[in-house]
Amino acid sequence: MIHRRIAVLSLAALSLFATGRSQADVRLYVFDCGLIGAADISMFNLTNEETPVRELFVPCYLIEHPEGRLLWDAGLPLAMAGQGRIEEEGGVYMRYEKSLIDQLADMDLSPADIDLVAFSHMHYDHVGAANAFAGSKLLIQNTEYDAAFNEVTNPVFQPDLYADLKDSDRLILEGDHDVFGDGSVMIISAPGHTPGHQVLLLRLANSGNLVLSGDLYHFQMSRKLRRAPTFNTDAEETFRSMDKVEALIEAEDATLWIEHEKALADRLQMAPAYYD
Numbered sequence: 174m175i176h177r178r179i180a181v182l183s184l185a186a187l188s189l190f191a192t193g194r195s196q197a198d199v200r201l202y203v204f205d206c207g208l209i210g211a212a213d214i215s216m217f218n219l220t221n222e223e224t225p226v227r228e229l230f231v232p233c234y235l236i237e238h239p240e241g242r243l244l245w246d247a248g249l250p251l252a253m254a255g256q257g258r259i260e261e262e263g264g265v266y267m268r269y270e271k272s273l274i275d276q277l278a279d280m281d282l283s284p285a286d287i288d289l290v291a292f293s294h295m296h297y298d299h300v301g302a303a304n305a306f307a308g309s310k311l312l313i314q315n316t317e318y319d320a321a322f323n324e325v326t327n328p329v330f331q332p333d334l335y336a337d338l339k340d341s342d343r344l345i346l347e348g349d350h351d352v353f354g355d356g357s358v359m360i361i362s363a364p365g366h367t368p369g370h371q372v373l374l375l376r377l378a379n380s381g382n383l384v385l386s387g388d389l390y391h392f393q394m395s396r397k398l399r400r401a402p403t404f405n406t407d408a409e410e411t412f413r414s415m416d417k418v419e420a421l422i423e424a425e426d427a428t429l430w431i432e433h434e435k436a437l438a439d440r441l442q443m444a445p446a447y448y449d
């Protein structure tokens with residue numbers, strides 16, 4: 174009987190530990206998954222005079238948690254890797270040095286080691302390696318699944334890049350989601366850029382609380398001037414999501430990483446270095 178009581182007590186202590194703010198050992202790795210350059214940034218609802226920035230960094234992230242590995246965003250299309258500068262229409266160019274798959278291999282990881290995948294949204298520059306992760310569990314908002322797989326009308330979606338995920342094991346989300354159940358990795362619904370756009374809140378033991386923006390903002394100026402790109406699916410919904418995420422940043426005393434901000438990326442340590 175005494176033995177049993179001790180077991181119950183220590184179980185209670187354990188769960189207290191898990192739900193308290195004494196974080197699990199979570200690591201965040203950042204990968205260089207390409208670059209997009211544009212001569213004209215008016216599509217982001219900014220004039221070319223409002224910011225001198227013309228290049229967008231394209232990241233991928235790996236979150237390692239004791240309960241599993243989560244890939245967040247999957248970069249430019251893998252076929253672009255190693256191709257040098259690729260010219261697109263309208264003065265747009267792209268570059269992708271080393272594929273995400275090769276960068277994971279450098280860490281002795283393969284897509285089979287990735288338990289979960291989630292994308293801020295399904296635009297081509299966030300799902301470029303998606304098909305390689307068809308064996309991982311997909312975490313996706315119901316609205317984004319519909320927009321990406323069922324009624325694709327948005328030209329920024331390139332279904333061939335993620336078609337293999339249509340029948341993946343998946344968890345359909347209807348809002349915010351605590352990925353590992355301990356509050357350390359939270360998917361936050363922030364629609365408007367696309368119907369099921371989302372951002373990621375990480376509560377890291379040493380680096381503090383961090384929000385990965387997805388495409389809530391593309392530039393610092395988008396945040397400062399509160400501008401929604403012209404190609405967003407819903408501008409009003411975007412502004413509501415900006416309000417929600419700004420309130421979250423305030424409440425969590427969190428740092429916001431604008432994923433596409435090249436000036437930020439230039440300051441960050443890329444994998445295999447990590448943030449914890």
Ligand SMILES: [Zn+2]
Pocket residue numbers: 296298299388433
């Ligand atoms: Zn993007």
